[in-house]
Amino acid sequence: MGAVAPAVGVPLVRCENAARTYGRGPAAVVAVHSVTCSVPPGARVCVVGPSGSGKSTLLHLMAGLDRPTTGRVSHPGLGGEDARGLARHIGVVFQGPSLLPPLTAAENVALPLRIDGVPGDEVASRTRAALRSLDLEPLAGRLPDDLSAGQAQRVAVARVLARGPALVLADEPTGQLDRATGRQVLTVLLTAAAELGAAVLVTTHDPLVARALDIRWYMADGRLVQPEARPEREGDPR
Numbered sequence: 001m002g003a004v005a006p007a008v009g010v011p012l013v014r015c016e017n018a019a020r021t022y023g024r025g026p027a028a029v030v031a032v033h034s035v036t037c038s039v040p041p042g043a044r045v046c047v048v049g050p051s052g053s054g055k056s057t058l059l060h061l062m063a064g065l066d067r068p069t070t071g072r073v074s075h076p077g078l079g080g081e082d083a084r085g086l087a088r089h090i091g092v093v094f095q096g097p098s099l100l101p102p103l104t105a106a107e108n109v110a111l112p113l114r115i116d117g118v119p120g121d122e123v124a125s126r127t128r129a130a131l132r133s134l135d136l137e138p139l140a141g142r143l144p145d146d147l148s149a150g151q152a153q154r155v156a157v158a159r160v161l162a163r164g165p166a167l168v169l170a171d172e173p174t175g176q177l178d179r180a181t182g183r184q185v186l187t188v189l190l191t192a193a194a195e196l197g198a199a200v201l202v203t204t205h206d207p208l209v210a211r212a213l214d215i216r217w218y219m220a221d222g223r224l225v226q227p228e229a230r231p232e233r234e235g236d237p238r
């Protein structure tokens with residue numbers, strides 16, 4: 001598929017003293033204070049923190065969907081710095097429903113590939129492969145309204161993975177699912193991303209979700225605080 005092959009160890013995304021303030025003057029909200037961190041190829045990172053701690057803002061900065069007010073966010077392992085280039089290499093999974101209602105599951109997965117200009121037969125094969133890897137083949141012809149929340153989220157994951165991203169950023173991907181469904185979605189997300197060799201960064205406030213990832217960064221009041229990592233993986237966000 002279309003994943004780039006970044007040089008080993010070169011971070012896919014690097015934040016250097018990146019900060020984001022919403023609004024101005026007395027109404028200003030500092031959502032992220034001067035964060036420095038990076039995600040290397042193939043890493044599985046979780047950003048854990050309570051609601052309002054700045055997780056989504058940090059993820060949007062990393063995705064190139066937003067720009068830091070001060071500091072810098074770069075993507076040295078992904079080659080292109082322009083938004084279109086980044087969009088090909090970074091897949092974003094959002095918390096809520098994100099499928100286009102008039103399109104079937106398969107059409108939702110295929111659409112970004114068509115927009116990318118992928119040839120028709122390759123669109124079909126990549127769509128099939130992505131649906132298969134998430135056990136969604138029987139649901140390919142269903143409209144989003146006829147899918148459960150967990151099924152719809154798996155289709156959203158398939159849509160991201162079909163493009164072959166080097167980095168998947170998932171913003172509370174299980175936040176609107178019951179625990180069992182959430183665990184299933186997370187498992188298929190991590191398995192399919194591993195098959196692709198993609199790095200994954202998941203935000204969550206759920207310690208159970210956090211435990212499924214190798215590296216955990218903790219966020220509080222817009223800052224990354226002392227990370228806790230499993231012994232086998234380096235947990236320093238820098």
Ligand SMILES: Nc1ncnc2c1ncn2[C@@H]1O[C@H](COP(=O)(O)OP(=O)(O)OP(=O)(O)O)[C@@H](O)[C@H]1O
Pocket residue numbers: 022023029030031049050051052053054055056057058205
């Ligand atoms: N567009 C915005 N305008 C103003 N303030 C915002 C905006 N987006 C987020 N904020 C504020 O920035 C802070 C961080 O929000 P953010 O959504 O990044 O946190 P979060 O940890 O992802 O929370 P949640 O888990 O509830 O999504 C919060 O105080 C929030 O109210």
